[in-house]
Amino acid sequence: MQIGIPTETVLGENRVAATPETVKKLISAGHTVVIERRAGVKAAYIDSAYEQVGAKITDDAYTGSQIILKVRAPKGDEIQKLAANTAVIAMFDPYRNTELDQFASAQVSAFALELLPRTLSRAQNMDVLSSQANLAGYKSVLLAAAEYQRMFPMLMTAAGTVKPARVVIMGVGVAGLQAIATAKRLGAVVEATDLRPTARDQVESLGGKWLDVPMSDDEKQKAADAAKNGYGWMPGEQYIKDQAAIVDKAVSNADIVITTALLPGRDAPRLIRAETVAKMKPGSIILDMAVESGGNVEGSKCGENVVTDNGVTILGIPNIPATVATEASALYARNVFNFLETLFDADKNFVLNQEEEIQYTLSLHDALPINRKSVDRKSVV
Numbered sequence: 001m002q003i004g005i006p007t008e009t010v011l012g013e014n015r016v017a018a019t020p021e022t023v024k025k026l027i028s029a030g031h032t033v034v035i036e037r038r039a040g041v042k043a044a045y046i047d048s049a050y051e052q053v054g055a056k057i058t059d060d061a062y063t064g065s066q067i068i069l070k071v072r073a074p075k076g077d078e079i080q081k082l083a084a085n086t087a088v089i090a091m092f093d094p095y096r097n098t099e100l101d102q103f104a105s106a107q108v109s110a111f112a113l114e115l116l117p118r119t120l121s122r123a124q125n126m127d128v129l130s131s132q133a134n135l136a137g138y139k140s141v142l143l144a145a146a147e148y149q150r151m152f153p154m155l156m157t158a159a160g161t162v163k164p165a166r167v168v169i170m171g172v173g174v175a176g177l178q179a180i181a182t183a184k185r186l187g188a189v190v191e192a193t194d195l196r197p198t199a200r201d202q203v204e205s206l207g208g209k210w211l212d213v214p215m216s217d218d219e220k221q222k223a224a225d226a227a228k229n230g231y232g233w234m235p236g237e238q239y240i241k242d243q244a245a246i247v248d249k250a251v252s253n254a255d256i257v258i259t260t261a262l263l264p265g266r267d268a269p270r271l272i273r274a275e276t277v278a279k280m281k282p283g284s285i286i287l288d289m290a291v292e293s294g295g296n297v298e299g300s301k302c303g304e305n306v307v308t309d310n311g312v313t314i315l316g317i318p319n320i321p322a323t324v325a326t327e328a329s330a331l332y333a334r335n336v337f338n339f340l341e342t343l344f345d346a347d348k349n350f351v352l353n354q355e356e357e358i359q360y361t362l363s364l365h366d367a368l369p370i371n372r373k374s375v376d377r378k379s380v381v
Helices: 020-028 047-052 100-105 121-126 128-147 174-185 199-205 217-229 237-252 320-341 357-361
Strands: 002-005 032-036 056-058 067-072 087-091 109-112 155-157 160-162 166-170 189-193 256-259 285-288 305-307 313-315 362-365
Touching (some): 032 047, 047 056, 067 320, 128 174, 128 285, 128 320, 174 189
Parallel strands (some): 087 109, 256 285, 285 313
């Protein structure tokens, strides 16, 4: 089969869906691979690197391709380029994508990689959310540090002692854990909070301090059950009130706050209110990793740095993985390759099996919507 890798068209998207490493594997598996000219340049993968492993460079990766690999789902005119019975593998943002019906009308099979069941062990090497969140957690700390006008580590100098930065991480999924580890490596004092009490051990193992919120026995059981299934849970009113008070105090005293909470199919939960931001010190930094989904922080704006009246900077940096595009592309491409392998049988025939659990990622097939599981997946970000 011919597999096409077009250039990403979304503004600021520097990643590419296939690297020379994965293209070589695809060609070894018997496929023909065509790469749109300069598709990987922003991620430091030049055309000649693809050609060296056997790919063909073209001005149109859609024509003649039966499978299209992308980072972001095709939009607008790109959809019109898709021939009937083409399969597209990408991140579709399926809960908010208003163009899914166009894929159905074009009889295109659309695989939304975000919907892979994370509780399935054999799907872990295909989990694009985790691979990209890991990088986002790392880079978020560096981005915040670049804006922060003080030091992260404690320094003892002849001119006096420099105190370490106090960093608060809100949401301890994949991104949050990597943010904790990175901030600790830079010498900061780190505190973290999450709805899942089971995250405490992970936080403390990285050297962070857990912001403890009292829980009833019933809430502990609900949280434990949710953790087993990989889902979030809805805490009681008292827990929410207690958590708000503890978080308010920690954030008010923090130098840097990084929020990571996302809810699939819904706007991001509001974690920090304006009144809490107003209590923070001048020069403090907040980085809202959920800014593209409505934001965890009141006052954050996508693509903008907002400076409040009391001198707090709220960073609204979208698509953080694209700021480390080379590594992000490498991990994403491996995820895509691992998923793509499941779509072929032993004789290398392309086979769609709607009963196969791993193919819950299927958003549309032959113009018929699949009855996807209605799951409230715990955010990995």
